[in-house]
Amino acid sequence: MSRIESQIDASSPDFQANAESMQGFIDAFREVENKVAEKEKEAKEKFKQRGKLLPRERINLLLDRGAPFLEISSLAGYKMHDDKDGSLAGGGIISGIGFVAGIRCIVVASNSAIKGGTISPAGLDKTLRLQEIAMLNKLPVVTLAESGGANLNYATDIFVQGARGFANQARMSAAGIPQFTIVHGNATAGGAYQPGLSDYTVVVKNKAKMFLAGPPLLKAATGEVATDEELGGAEMHAQIAGTAEFLAEDDADAIRMIRDLMKQVPWNEQLHVEPRKCWEEPRYSPEELIGVVPNDSKKPYDVREIIARIADGSEFVDFKPEFDQQTVCGFLKIEGHACGIIGNNGPITPQGAAKAAQFIQLCEQSNTALLFFHNTTGFMVGTHSEQHGVIKHGSKMLQAVANTSVPKLTIVVGGSYGAGNYAMCGRGLDPRFIFAWPNSRTAVMGGAQAGKVLRIVTEDKHEKMGKTADPAMLDMIEKATAEKLDKGSTALFGTARLWDDGLIDPRDTRKVLAFLLDVCDEAGRRQLRPNTFGVARL
16 A cells, blocks of 8 residues: 655745644634633532532543543534623533443533523534434433523524424434433423433432422412422432432432443443454654645645545555546545545546545445545536536535445535535535534635625626616625625534534544544444333333
8 A cells, every 4th residue: 555755844834834824723713612611610619519510520520531532512502692702602511422431422411500501502403413423323322411491592493393302312212222311400391301211310319300390380380389309309200200210419429320330231242342453653743734734725735645644654545546636535544444535636527526426336335434525615617517517427426425324424624615515525415423624614605706706696687777886886795795605604603503513623633533433333333222112111
């Protein structure tokens, strides 16, 4: 297998300029994450007085020490709904993939340190995405619940779709995917069904409250007067109603119970043992990925420079390199996992689309996972491209991407524009996972291009009416359109809307991909034990 010979000098002024630019993007999204963390810390004293741990403290206690944890959609809802300055990003949920008692699982914690853990529309979308990840990858789910339920300011945006989360829970149980929940505090109204639909539930004494109607609503509706404990206290649910299987003294005790319980579930014992993988580190450091991409988005670069810093031994089999120069396809390994990769060195031509479609079919034939690295302005336009069947061949590529059954992992490393986003397995084409670099942009087209298009359309419209458009008006339309599209194409804008599963530091790309390939590999080897209706408390 040939090794990629990098043409980049990591000591050059250009590299340093690129690195400084990328560091600026990294700092920007880390600053938002830190702002959320600082907002959470403001509640620390209040939680301490109540004898509770902060949500992130609960997660840290739950997870295996030293094991990796990949956070998912940390900035969901950024500057949307009630989030004015970014401090409420996350949708009221902290979540990711990690290890509990040696079991790889989805961990979901209500972020009750911020607005009582109430769920925004973005939080609901995030919940549904997490459930999708759990089902696709056969991952158990551990939920640390303490939430005021739906944010009532946006109840109409959440109510109907909220039922889908409960349906997913029922179907996961029936599919053989176990769900573990600790109720640390409030879980009322519809939120009470989340622990109710879990397979194992732990409640914290004198803290957990689960009821469909609290004392005020009960009194208003029926006139009955009852205390919180009588209606839905932890001891009542553990000793009388039977909604909970375990009663804990405090947060730490509840987390210990869940960890002990998961140790007893023979989840990993059901996996077929696979041979230990061995690999060679890349010849070029993944740390250099911070300076590989030019700080000028119009300046081209070779995606092979990225591949050289993520592939085992920097080894790469370039598929049909002479047939098309714009779309790069080939085979590599990442920490021993065989992968096929499709990357962009420019627009997708008819030849590039045909090449990619053939390559995807070969990966399907050999059950090889596919990686997509976006950096494209879209499909090539123009008379030559149209006459050579760009629609026909582009459709073939879309069909191949949509219908392949192998795991598809997407990283948006640069621009992801137009139908190129679709063909390169953007969110709408259902990648198993999709992450983005913080410099990336996703849009129907570039802002400047969109501005010029609307300018031309407006001019043509006036000409057809026998009029001459005011140049000042045309300038205003062009500028306003460009600004609007540019603002709505940034990585922060996209991750807020769950166009991806999170932003990552480019230097972590190999590490993140290796982790995700492990997840996909484990899912492929796991046989579930489904039943018809899921586990129910009778």
